[in-house]
Amino acid sequence: MGKLNSKIPEGPLAQKWTSYKASVKLVNPANKKKLEIIVIGTGLSGAGASSALGELGYSVKTFCYQDSPRRAHSVAAQGGINAAKNYQSDGDSIYRLFYDMIKGGDFRAREANVYRAAEVSNQVIDHYTALGVPFARDYGGTLNTRSFGGVQVSRTFYSSGQTGQQCLLGTYSSLNRQIKQGNVKMFPRREMLDLVLIDGKARGIIARNLITGEIERHAAHAVVLATGGYGTIYYLSTLAVNSNASAAWKAHKKGAFFANPSFVQIHPTCVPQLNEFQAKLTLMSESLRNDGRVWVPKTKGDKRPANAIPEEERDYYLERRYPTFGNLVPRDVASRAAKERCDAGYGLGETGLAVNLDFKDAIKKQGKKAIENKYGNLFEMYKNITGIDSYEEPMRIYPAGHYTMGGLWVDYELMTTIPGLYAIGEANFSDHGANRLGASSLMQTSGDGYFILPNTVSNYLSNEIRVPNISTDSPEFAETEKEVVERLKKLISIKGKKTASSFHKRLGKIMWDYCGMIRNEEGLKKALVLIKELKDEFWRDLKVTGEYTELNQELEKAGRVADYFEVTELLVTDALNRKESCGAHFREEYQTPDGEAKRNDEEYAYVAAWEYAGEDNPHILHKEELKFEEVEMKVRSYK
Amino acid sequence: MKLTLKIWRQKNAQVKGNFETYRMDNVSPEMAFLEMLDSLNKRLVEEDKDPVAFDHDCREGICGSCGMYINGHPHGPVPAITTCHLSMRFFKDGETVWIEPWRAKPFPVIKDLIVDRSAFDKIQIAGGYISVNTGSAPEANNILVPKNVSDEAFNSAICIGCGACVAACKNASAMLFVSARISQFALLPQGRIEAKARVRAMVDKMDEVGFGSCSNTGACEAECPKQIKLTNIARMNREFYKAF
Ligand SMILES: Cc1cc2nc3c(=O)[nH]c(=O)nc-3n(C[C@H](O)[C@H](O)[C@H](O)COP(=O)(O)OP(=O)(O)OC[C@H]3O[C@@H](n4cnc5c(N)ncnc54)[C@H](O)[C@@H]3O)c2cc1C
Ligand code: SF4
Ligand code: FES
Numbered sequence: 001m002g003k004l005n006s007k008i009p010e011g012p013l014a015q016k017w018t019s020y021k022a023s024v025k026l027v028n029p030a031n032k033k034k035l036e037i038i039v040i041g042t043g044l045s046g047a048g049a050s051s052a053l054g055e056l057g058y059s060v061k062t063f064c065y066q067d068s069p070r071r072a073h074s075v076a077a078q079g080g081i082n083a084a085k086n087y088q089s090d091g092d093s094i095y096r097l098f099y100d101m102i103k104g105g106d107f108r109a110r111e112a113n114v115y116r117a118a119e120v121s122n123q124v125i126d127h128y129t130a131l132g133v134p135f136a137r138d139y140g141g142t143l144n145t146r147s148f149g150g151v152q153v154s155r156t157f158y159s160s161g162q163t164g165q166q167c168l169l170g171t172y173s174s175l176n177r178q179i180k181q182g183n184v185k186m187f188p189r190r191e192m193l194d195l196v197l198i199d200g201k202a203r204g205i206i207a208r209n210l211i212t213g214e215i216e217r218h219a220a221h222a223v224v225l226a227t228g229g230y231g232t233i234y235y236l237s238t239l240a241v242n243s244n245a246s247a248a249w250k251a252h253k254k255g256a257f258f259a260n261p262s263f264v265q266i267h268p269t270c271v272p273q274l275n276e277f278q279a280k281l282t283l284m285s286e287s288l289r290n291d292g293r294v295w296v297p298k299t300k301g302d303k304r305p306a307n308a309i310p311e312e313e314r315d316y317y318l319e320r321r322y323p324t325f326g327n328l329v330p331r332d333v334a335s336r337a338a339k340e341r342c343d344a345g346y347g348l349g350e351t352g353l354a355v356n357l358d359f360k361d362a363i364k365k366q367g368k369k370a371i372e373n374k375y376g377n378l379f380e381m382y383k384n385i386t387g388i389d390s391y392e393e394p395m396r397i398y399p400a401g402h403y404t405m406g407g408l409w410v411d412y413e414l415m416t417t418i419p420g421l422y423a424i425g426e427a428n429f430s431d432h433g434a435n436r437l438g439a440s441s442l443m444q445t446s447g448d449g450y451f452i453l454p455n456t457v458s459n460y461l462s463n464e465i466r467v468p469n470i471s472t473d474s475p476e477f478a479e480t481e482k483e484v485v486e487r488l489k490k491l492i493s494i495k496g497k498k499t500a501s502s503f504h505k506r507l508g509k510i511m512w513d514y515c516g517m518i519r520n521e522e523g524l525k526k527a528l529v530l531i532k533e534l535k536d537e538f539w540r541d542l543k544v545t546g547e548y549t550e551l552n553q554e555l556e557k558a559g560r561v562a563d564y565f566e567v568t569e570l571l572v573t574d575a576l577n578r579k580e581s582c583g584a585h586f587r588e589e590y591q592t593p594d595g596e597a598k599r600n601d602e603e604y605a606y607v608a609a610w611e612y613a614g615e616d617n618p619h620i621l622h623k624e625e626l627k628f629e630e631v632e633m634k635v636r637s638y639k
Numbered sequence: 640m641k642l643t644l645k646i647w648r649q650k651n652a653q654v655k656g657n658f659e660t661y662r663m664d665n666v667s668p669e670m671a672f673l674e675m676l677d678s679l680n681k682r683l684v685e686e687d688k689d690p691v692a693f694d695h696d697c698r699e700g701i702c703g704s705c706g707m708y709i710n711g712h713p714h715g716p717v718p719a720i721t722t723c724h725l726s727m728r729f730f731k732d733g734e735t736v737w738i739e740p741w742r743a744k745p746f747p748v749i750k751d752l753i754v755d756r757s758a759f760d761k762i763q764i765a766g767g768y769i770s771v772n773t774g775s776a777p778e779a780n781n782i783l784v785p786k787n788v789s790d791e792a793f794n795s796a797i798c799i800g801c802g803a804c805v806a807a808c809k810n811a812s813a814m815l816f817v818s819a820r821i822s823q824f825a826l827l828p829q830g831r832i833e834a835k836a837r838v839r840a841m842v843d844k845m846d847e848v849g850f851g852s853c854s855n856t857g858a859c860e861a862e863c864p865k866q867i868k869l870t871n872i873a874r875m876n877r878e879f880y881k882a883f
Contacts, residue, residue: 067694067704071696076699087780129782130829132830137790169796173769240696274669274670277677278674279677279698387728451773543687551651551692
């Protein structure tokens, strides 16, 4: 346990960040230009960090796998971004936002980090507004908010159903300004394939140019991973098809601990799977639950069209089970409740894997126009995909893999256990505990990128100013490049019969069945065996066409799937280790008599940080005890 | 459904391309268009052939990665959606479907259906931003913006940068794309301060990287998956004349 130092500043919670900033070591402006920083990722966290670091005067090199930084998956966020502005005077405050996140995360997050995320949230909104992000406004010209995802105040800022897009395009614009000023150099269509360490410090990366296939070396004084989440382990998820775990996983294998990998959020409102070739599941924003009512028929196997089922034969199961929060219970609770009904045989359609989200009553009360104003683009999207008009009949929804609370372990400065390697945004584990509340990821990723990391890197870089520009000719770079090339060649040389996607799909099913919304020891142990078998088959029977020296999308997929096998093994191991239910991690063996999650604070109030110990050795568990000095650990109840 | 696909295949920018014919026997109307291509690619890989390369990522109509000509229309025959949102419901059994990359000089083909759209980024880098450093922003509610103005800025800001407007235009003009960004900033008080310099820098860069001029045909608006309006171009022209 000695290895983990979370570096939380002394002093009262509300003062920690202020006093940290007042005492942190700084880098002289003249020296900043000489310090190079690599940022991987151009979502809100990566592009935000690149912008702010560029503005400070550092020399930044930024990478993404898309053809343009504007396409990072932050672009897909729909619902909104939280801040503690208290514009509605409804009792909100930094403290309440902090408290809601700690409680929502089921007391498995670090108090000091969460408080700081809440603290910088207001600056994030100011900054986006100044960048020209068109957030929704009231008739008087002030910013509007809505209530979102399991809280009782209205603190979510939004741009229709496209908040992520608008925040990302704002961030893309600030990034462009730094590119123009020469502070940031942008490398799109690059995939980071490994991290280079020199004397134990992060000093660069090996990347593949996805157009030419060329293997490139890039050096820097520090490396920042802003590579997003790994929810694609389920194959079908709300993430972009090319989202992946590889950068974080490679860093993990080089010494960065991976924390709470099994904390994965399954989002309750997604369009159910329609065909066997489906490549992703589309999210229907959680804001729909503000007006939509969730139900299934009261009779098992009732296959009548929804509108033909009379009111008294409908089971509004969320309202029934959770009278206080009703349809607005947090995501994990809503997801499990849907699964429970479907597993019990009440699900809709051919597959039985869907429930209704019904707007009939809201339309009756508020009029079609009002509903159209709020959700027009979502209703349209749903119709494009399914052909169904939800103004006339209920949407069908089902849970899907969505967000990963787990990620690289970081300390208060957002540094991993590798000196000089930072992880920000969804890629780190830090702020959401065992379950993330709606609209708090955009807030955290933006805060990490724009306001936190740019303040903490100087503490490390102030000791690096005497290190001259790092050469990529060192044996460390050569060695890492050699490993990368050998692996690419190995993937191509298997010449088996099955595509990378077909393996990914089978792996996703194992994870969904045994390590999804509900887990138990027997299933998890079985999953470990199945993953191992499939992994062996992959390395025996994979087929990748083409060469690594050219544009090769099959090879890209194969590399990512190869890593998923290792990520999922650790994920299941973590789920097995945690013999309690908390947040999104629901172990069947640990529940209350009425089927709610039962935490075990005595034994599991810790962050599980896993250390890689080599190919053939089990991971080593390090525990970071969570101390709750400010809030009292309570049973999270939404009844 | 059974379909015949005619797909543009081109190994790289240096060589010439041509249409190849592929027969699909088992297309479900519930598939998305790109899932249909996924299923073709699976077959091609299994037959040891080179799969069809195409850009895609979010598969939910928001990242702007995807885009191809389908039966003569950018993003296919259905208005107001991206290629990734196009459902196979809209095709008939026995139909022949022609699939090509964007055709525009500023967007050279990289491979098969993938084109290089970095010219779009260059225009945005030239001036598509408001100059504000992190931490120096005023309290968000200190600058009031009328709701209708903010809503209008939003309607311009939803452009996904897919390039369909350029591909649809006989002059390969990028006016719709550029004007959407210029409008967003020109409408907002935060963006007015740099409006003149911005419009000049972006329009200059647009010409420099090789986009054509606008002859008011309106094909861009008709094919834009996000229904960006031609009125943006009119606003950009006004802003441009005011800038001198
Ligand atoms: C459909 C959907 C809706 C959501 N809605 C909301 C919401 O309403 N509110 C909210 O708060 N949160 C929401 N979230 C969550 C939130 O959007 C994400 O958690 C957040 O945007 C992640 O930002 P990020 O910067 O960490 O990473 P991302 O935006 O995912 O960016 C990752 C970046 O890393 C790059 N990258 C990854 N691997 C590599 C590699 N190996 N080499 C090079 N580059 C690499 C990618 O190119 C990309 O630029 C939603 C998520 C989804 C999927
Ligand atoms: S204006 Fe429309 S067609 Fe052109 S890039 Fe933007 S979204 Fe695509
Ligand atoms: S894949 Fe993102 S818009 Fe089509």
